Amino acid sequence: MVIREYIRRRINRIRRFALVAWFGLFACALGLIYGPREAQTVMLIGLVLSGAAFFAAFFYLYSGGVRCPRCKGKVGYLVPYFPLRSTKGPINYCPFCGTSIDEDFGPIANDA
DSSP, X not given: OBHHHHHHHHHHHHHHHHHHHHHHXXXXXXXXXXXXXXXXXXXXXXXXHHHHHHHHHHHHIIIIISBOTTTOOBOGGXXXXXXXXXXXXXXXXXXXXXXXXXXXXOOOSOOO
């Protein structure tokens, strides 16, 4: 497995979690606005929990949830340079150890 693919998988996993939390946030907000009066407390709790999950996903992403598999340097803040389509171009090396991102890393046992 290439290091770039490993990092992209980690980023996409966190992005999917954040997307689900965002939809939960949106659904609870709609339920709070348009739902029955009896369910407003439940929707408010769901709104707070969904917002917290959304915030936590991006905090985890940018604070060190994505690391270089070689040197364990935090590359989560480089997420803007790992988009599906980049206008600036992708990064080509780890800024901490200088390892090429396109280097074959081999099978990674602990992908979670």
